[in-house]
Each structure stands twice: as C-alpha cells, then as structure tokens.
Amino acid sequence: MRPPRLPSGLTPAWRTRRVRAGVAALLLAVCLTASLGRAVAQTTLDGADQAAGTAAPDAGGFDPALSASVIGAGLRFMLPRTLEPYTAAQLALWGLNGLTAIDPSLLVSQQGGALRLTQGRLTLFVGPAPAAGDIEGWARSASAMAARAYGGSPTVRAAGAQAMLQSFFDEMFNHMDPYSRYVPPEPADAERDRRTGGAASAGISLVDGDRYPTISDVNANGPAWAAGVSAGWSVIEVDGRSTRGQPAAVVEGWMRGTAGTPLSLTLRGARGRQAGRSEGRSETRSVSLQRASVPPETVFAFRNDNILILRITGFAGDTAQEVSEFLDEATHQGSAKLKGVIIDLRGNRGGVLQQAVTTVALLLDRGVAVITRGRDPEANHVWSVAGGDLTDGAPIAILVDGRTASAAEVMAAALADQRRAVVIGSATLGKGLVQTIGQMPDGGELFVTWSRMLAPQGWPLQGLGVLPEICTAGGADQIANQMAALGGGHDLLEDALVEWRRSRAPLPSSRVLDLRANCPAAIGTDADLEVARTLVGDPTRYHAALVPPQDPNAPPE
Known part of the structure; x- marks a missing residue:
C-alpha cells in the first residue's frame, strides 16, 4: 500500500521498528471482557459432510452431494446465529428462489405438503416438504431441485453449478441484511489471504x-x-x-x-x-x-508543529501495533510534550473489530469501547479496555466522513462517548453490524450478520452512524459559526448530540433521517484537517467540543 499524499506543511514521521517494552506490555495488558480473537466461527463438519464434499461431480457437471453438503452446512451455521429467528424451511425456500433469478421460467412452490419445481406447464420436480426445522431434509430437497433445474434448463446449465449456489445464498440473504453473503472458493481464498496477510513474501x-x-x-x-x-x-x-x-x-x-x-x-x-x-x-x-506473511500496512504518520497526524486506512492484523509504534516514537522523541494527535479515519471502511478496540485502548485509560448484541450468546459482549493512554492526555481530534464505516465508527464513537476525543467532519456511513464467518465444505465462506454494535452510551451505530461534534459538511460559514461558538464555550451541535446519544434501537427510518440531517454525510476536505489543527492547540474550544454524555451514570439499555 502506498502512503497517502502528504498534506501541505507536513513531514513523514517514520516509525521506529523497535517497540519500547512498556508499549509491548500494554498491548498484552489490554483487558477485554470479550475474546480478542477474530470474530470468526467455523462450522465443524461431521464425517458425512466431509465425504460429500469430496464426492466426484456427476457426468452432467452438477454434484448433488456437494451442493447438499454446502447448503446443509450453511443452514446449520446460520440458524443459531442470525439476528432474527428463522426456520430451515424459510431460509431454504428463499434460497430456492435463486433458480428463478437465473431462469425466470422456473418456479419453486410449496403447496400443502408438497414441494414443486415447474417450468411453464412442465413439472421438473415434486416431493414431500420436510419439516420446518429439518436442516438435512431441506438441504437434500434443495439440492435435488437444483439438480433437476440444471438438467432441464439450458440457461441454468450455461450459468453453471457455482452460479446456482451463489444465487441460492444471494436470494436468501436478500431477505435479511445487506452485509451477509456467500463467497465462492476462489475469492474466499483471496479474502482469507487478505485477512491474514496473504502468502509469505518480502513485503x-x-x-x-x-x-x-x-x-x-x-x-x-x-x-x-x-x-x-x-x-x-x-x-x-x-x-x-x-x-x-x-x-x-x-x-x-x-x-x-x-x-x-x-x-x-x-x-x-x-x-x-x-x-x-x-x-x-x-x-x-x-x-x-x-519470507514472511506480511499484513497490509494501514497506518501512516506525519508531524507538524509537534502534532502527530495518524492516517488509518483500515483495521488489519497489525494496525494497533503500528499505531503504538508511532505513538511511542512521538512521545519519546525530544523534550517537547506532544501538542496533540489527529487521527484521520476518512474513507476507512473498517476491518477487524478487535484491532479497533485495541487501538482505543492505546488512547484511553479505561472504559467501554463498544457493546455487541445478538441472538447467539457468544455474540453478546461488552468490550471494555484497561490499557493506558500513551499520549499522556494530549488532545485528540478524529476526522470522519460519509465513507467512515464499521470498526472505524467504533473507534470514533468510543473516544467521543468517553470524552477522550473530538470528532470532526460529517455523519459517518452507519455500518453497525458484525459478521461471523463460517467455512463451507466447498472451500467457500459464509459471512453471517450475528450482532449489532452499540456505542458505549448505548446508541446504535447501524443506520445512525457517528455525529461529529464539529460539522464541516456545510462549508466555510458553518465552520466559522461553530468555531466562534466554541470560543464562547458552547457547541452548536450539543442538543443534537444529546438526542443522538439518547437514541435506542430499533429506530424508525424517519427518525434516523431527522438526526442525520444535523450534519449530512459528505466527503472530507482539507478544511477538516485545518479545524483539527486549530482545535488541539486551543484548550477553550477543545474542551467546549467535548460534549458530556446524556447521563454518564446510566448503563446502556
């Protein structure tokens, strides 16, 4: 990854590859009530599934045993983890509509106790519908119907067996949420490489x-x-x-x-x-x-007037370590105290949640970073940190925009709710759902949404996103009015911020739109950085922008 273009007047702050013992110990001492491992769950396949996964395709190019194995593994993985409760029958019937998506002449229906696949007036399949909770029965039936569709439809055969499986899961997830997905074997290999740093190389x-x-x-x-x-x-x-x-x-x-x-x-x-x-x-x-497995480089640092500017492009396997190295160098280089830290999360689409939480721990002595809640008990966590502020209390400004999402929103929300940082920019994307990953028998992966992320004060990130304390989306006049008000000790967005933090899921779409209208999502500009530079050097404006939470003693609902 190539470092971003240096903003005017900035010089690179090249990292020291030796990490001070105190920083290394801090990373090990981050206290989380949830596991720090990646939120990756893998299906445990029994002997029958493993045998089915290695069966040779039939002469027609479609392997019913492998198809049934993948669908069955997918249903077993999803049913206890989805945000809302479903039955195997619901999920399978939704997925079978994927045959119609490929060939509109195909129709899947359940009439009484019978399942049917028809093509115009021609019946391609008829059989008894399994019980609603019969995972293996629905997996076999779905695979049998797919086999008949493959044999009877030139359009389906032209699309291929993998396209049928992809369409099955696509149609299923269309009824659920925008982030759950099935990734076929080849791109799944590439995605696994991306998460782990890929094949070993020189970097x-x-x-x-x-x-x-x-x-x-x-x-x-x-x-x-x-x-x-x-x-x-x-x-x-x-x-x-x-x-x-x-x-x-x-x-x-x-x-x-x-x-x-x-x-x-x-x-x-x-x-x-x-x-x-x-x-x-x-x-x-x-x-x-x-050769070594090399995680992507996600943190780039610049220095200006003893202000450290960290550009975090994503949260990968070594992001928190990279941040700790730059903070260590900045706080132990020379005799002058660090004037402030600016963290640029604009365009950051998220990544590994644990890395975002650990990065928060580098800047916060103690407190809640994020809460995750789902139907599966293993998805419910209060992610608390007990690390140590490596900046010695230096002012922190966080830059966000309409592209800031997921784990990046977690970091911004955590430091804002804990009054440890001032957020500058526009409303963020609002991606507050967490996916867990299941490994499928064909080598593909199933990403299933299993929990919602809540900010420390209990408001939902999904849909709502993060509202900045200083909004730059309205242009120069709006910025000037806000900075003038802060100079007088008042944040013009204080009432909106209090209402934001009082919000609780589920929120009607109309309410979400009303709240986000206080600072509509926008692409970040150079003005964001200029406001941040001014803010960290002005204690009056900085402390005025640290809007208190609506009730610091009330636990999240």
Whole structure:
C-alpha cells in the first residue's frame, strides 16, 4: 500500500521498528471482557459432510452431494446465529428462489405438503416438504431441485453449478441484511489471504520498469523493510534468476513462497542512474532475507508543529501495533510534550473489530469501547479496555466522513462517548453490524450478520452512524459559526448530540433521517484537517467540543 499524499506543511514521521517494552506490555495488558480473537466461527463438519464434499461431480457437471453438503452446512451455521429467528424451511425456500433469478421460467412452490419445481406447464420436480426445522431434509430437497433445474434448463446449465449456489445464498440473504453473503472458493481464498496477510513474501510491491521491475513500495511490516530495502531500486535477480524483461506481477510471484524460506534479491540502486549513464555505473547490492506473511500496512504518520497526524486506512492484523509504534516514537522523541494527535479515519471502511478496540485502548485509560448484541450468546459482549493512554492526555481530534464505516465508527464513537476525543467532519456511513464467518465444505465462506454494535452510551451505530461534534459538511460559514461558538464555550451541535446519544434501537427510518440531517454525510476536505489543527492547540474550544454524555451514570439499555 502506498502512503497517502502528504498534506501541505507536513513531514513523514517514520516509525521506529523497535517497540519500547512498556508499549509491548500494554498491548498484552489490554483487558477485554470479550475474546480478542477474530470474530470468526467455523462450522465443524461431521464425517458425512466431509465425504460429500469430496464426492466426484456427476457426468452432467452438477454434484448433488456437494451442493447438499454446502447448503446443509450453511443452514446449520446460520440458524443459531442470525439476528432474527428463522426456520430451515424459510431460509431454504428463499434460497430456492435463486433458480428463478437465473431462469425466470422456473418456479419453486410449496403447496400443502408438497414441494414443486415447474417450468411453464412442465413439472421438473415434486416431493414431500420436510419439516420446518429439518436442516438435512431441506438441504437434500434443495439440492435435488437444483439438480433437476440444471438438467432441464439450458440457461441454468450455461450459468453453471457455482452460479446456482451463489444465487441460492444471494436470494436468501436478500431477505435479511445487506452485509451477509456467500463467497465462492476462489475469492474466499483471496479474502482469507487478505485477512491474514496473504502468502509469505518480502513485503515488496513492484511496477514495470524499462528493463527490470522497479520497487514502488516497501511494506513496513515486512522483512524487506527490516533489511533496508527502499523504493526506487530495480530488482535484477530473484534467487539467482534474472528478471530482465519480466512483468512486475510475474516477479512478485517469484518472491512469494512458504513463510520462513530464504529469499535472495539482487537490487540496483536507482539513485546511481542518471541521464546518459549506463546501468553498469549504478550501485548493485545483494539482500538475503526470509519470507514472511506480511499484513497490509494501514497506518501512516506525519508531524507538524509537534502534532502527530495518524492516517488509518483500515483495521488489519497489525494496525494497533503500528499505531503504538508511532505513538511511542512521538512521545519519546525530544523534550517537547506532544501538542496533540489527529487521527484521520476518512474513507476507512473498517476491518477487524478487535484491532479497533485495541487501538482505543492505546488512547484511553479505561472504559467501554463498544457493546455487541445478538441472538447467539457468544455474540453478546461488552468490550471494555484497561490499557493506558500513551499520549499522556494530549488532545485528540478524529476526522470522519460519509465513507467512515464499521470498526472505524467504533473507534470514533468510543473516544467521543468517553470524552477522550473530538470528532470532526460529517455523519459517518452507519455500518453497525458484525459478521461471523463460517467455512463451507466447498472451500467457500459464509459471512453471517450475528450482532449489532452499540456505542458505549448505548446508541446504535447501524443506520445512525457517528455525529461529529464539529460539522464541516456545510462549508466555510458553518465552520466559522461553530468555531466562534466554541470560543464562547458552547457547541452548536450539543442538543443534537444529546438526542443522538439518547437514541435506542430499533429506530424508525424517519427518525434516523431527522438526526442525520444535523450534519449530512459528505466527503472530507482539507478544511477538516485545518479545524483539527486549530482545535488541539486551543484548550477553550477543545474542551467546549467535548460534549458530556446524556447521563454518564446510566448503563446502556
């Protein structure tokens, strides 16, 4: 990932790769009443499911046993976890409408105790409807109907067996929520790689060069960074194999492999290459390192007037660690006390909830970060932190916009409700549902919404999002009026913020729209950063913007 463009007047705050013992201990000491592991649940398949998952497809190209295995595993995984209670019959019948979505001439119906699949006047399937709670029966029936549709409809055969399975789950989830989904095997592999850091590599990104691929970026979490590799150098050889004329994507593939295996690179320094000089005069060096799984780099830091600006693009496996390193460097570099911290979450679509909670723990001595509630008891948690504020109480401003979502909203809401930070920008997206992941017998994954996220004061993030204390969506005049009011010790949005924090799920859509109208969602601008810089340097305005919660002693409903 390439670092974002530096705002005017900022300089990079490059991280120190050595983490102070106190910071490392803090990360281990974060106290959560919920498990810090990823919210990933996996179905445990019995012997019959595993055998079905390895059955060979029939001659027609459709494997009924595998289809029944996946549908059955999906139903078993979903039924105890969905936000609302359903029966196997409801879910299966919704899913079977996916056949009609592929071929509108197909119709699935349940008449009395019989299931039917018809194509015009032709009956393709008829059989007894299983009991409403019979998971295996509905899985077998759904697979049998899919097999008849595959055999009787050229349109379905042209779409393919995987498309039928995809359509089954798509139609099922259309009746539930916008975030639950089925991911087929190949993209599921890619998504698992993304969550875990992918195949082991050097942590280098390449672009095509004149003769050799050129390093465009070095991930600070990877072994190449630790070995001193820099962007701008050309990769001449990988394990003794010449890269001359090879596409960058091919050479990146050569560098991937098993974690812990050795990798040898020959590099040529771009700084030695000038117009008119031959490549032979450029500096060449060899680097030996070990491949490693490299989580995506999600945190970028800049310094300005002793203010630390952290741009967090997402919450991945090492996000909290990256934040801790930058905070450690900022608070132990030089004798001047840190003037303030600005955390830019604009465009941050979320990621791993645990990482957002752990990042909150780096900035808050103690308190509730987020509450999750669902039908499954394992989905119900109060995520409390007992870490330690690494900034020593420095003012914190958080930038958000209409694209800020999910785990990023959790962080903004937690620090605002705890009066630890001032939120600046516009209303956020309002993605406050948590998914748990089930591994399917075909290698795919099922993402099922199983809990709602509530801010520490009990208001729902889903639909509502986060309302900033300072709204910049209305332009310069609105900003000027708000800053003037803050100078007098009053936040113009205080009444709206109190109403926001009094809200409780479920909220009617009309009420959500009324509340969000106080600061409509918008794309962030440079004005957000300017307001934040002013705020962290002005104690009067900063403390006026820390609007007290509606009742600090009342537990969430």
